[in-house]
Amino acid sequence: MSLKPFVKWAGGKRGLLPELLARVPETFNNYWEPFVGGGALFFELKQRGLLEGKQVNLLDSNAELINAYQVVQSAPEALIAQLQQFQAQHSETFFYQVRAWDRESDFANRSSVERAARFIYLNKTCFNGLYRVNQSGFFNVPMGRYKRPNICDAELLLKVSEVLQGVGLKVADYSAVLNGAEAGDFVYFDPPYDPVSKTANFTAYGAASFLADEQRALADVFRQLSELGCFVLLSNSDTPFICELYAQYRVERVLMRRVINSLARGRGEVFEVLIFSL
Numbered sequence: 001m002s003l004k005p006f007v008k009w010a011g012g013k014r015g016l017l018p019e020l021l022a023r024v025p026e027t028f029n030n031y032w033e034p035f036v037g038g039g040a041l042f043f044e045l046k047q048r049g050l051l052e053g054k055q056v057n058l059l060d061s062n063a064e065l066i067n068a069y070q071v072v073q074s075a076p077e078a079l080i081a082q083l084q085q086f087q088a089q090h091s092e093t094f095f096y097q098v099r100a101w102d103r104e105s106d107f108a109n110r111s112s113v114e115r116a117a118r119f120i121y122l123n124k125t126c127f128n129g130l131y132r133v134n135q136s137g138f139f140n141v142p143m144g145r146y147k148r149p150n151i152c153d154a155e156l157l158l159k160v161s162e163v164l165q166g167v168g169l170k171v172a173d174y175s176a177v178l179n180g181a182e183a184g185d186f187v188y189f190d191p192p193y194d195p196v197s198k199t200a201n202f203t204a205y206g207a208a209s210f211l212a213d214e215q216r217a218l219a220d221v222f223r224q225l226s227e228l229g230c231f232v233l234l235s236n237s238d239t240p241f242i243c244e245l246y247a248q249y250r251v252e253r254v255l256m257r258r259v260i261n262s263l264a265r266g267r268g269e270v271f272e273v274l275i276f277s278l
């Protein structure tokens, strides 16, 4: 079976894989993906055997997402059993009950397996698979309109569990990569995109948003890694601000098919940029 992300993720890069693959360095040491999200490029590199013998580090600031990866890695059977129960109980009432777990005082006492199952269940059943929390940090995406959502893809979860063995998984800010990356490593940055218009407010994946100052700080981390001798690849939207930030590097325009966007007119093909350090 083909290896692919086990969650649907806004900004997922499956539509850009051929362009990304064409720019993966021929040889590199270790692999870092500090905004991993659904991990489209990681799974594709794994599938193609391009990460054999390398230390892989996947980071994201979303603690519920990383907990899900960790549980898929270490306890896939328990997770599958819990997801199968959720699948059997799925209804609108059940969706809103599970969604409300994070508003209850004992949420922190839930097991990591329960939290991972909740995360995957909500991802498969909520509107467009979006992840959005309100100012108090509570998940607030409404239920989606799927006739028969595939809540528990046991075969995929087992396969993903296998390929996650030995992989470093961490809840961290992307800048943590500076503490571990070495010359010759390959780092792929896929940050929340610079919005192409004022209405395209696609920047918030969690409580903290990623605005112009964060894009500038990221460009500085990109520069430091590049000076260290890492191969750095970054994707972002094709805006004058981003092109200017990375003016000293190679910036290439590529066509991306967008999959997740709440506005129908936001679907379709758009230009994005890929930026390389070397």
Ligand SMILES: C[S@@+](CC[C@H](N)C(=O)[O-])C[C@H]1O[C@@H](n2cnc3c(N)ncnc32)[C@H](O)[C@@H]1O
Pocket (backbone or CB within 6 Å): 009, 010, 011, 012, 013, 014, 034, 035, 036, 037, 038, 039, 040, 041, 059, 060, 061, 062, 172, 173, 174, 175, 190, 191, 192, 193, 205, 206, 210
């Ligand atoms: C565009 S998405 C990545 C999509 C991913 N490449 C895929 O194929 O699904 C950006 C990710 O960055 C994460 N993120 C946002 N701010 C971050 C930060 N400061 N440090 C690390 N991760 C962050 C979000 O949680 C989100 O998963």
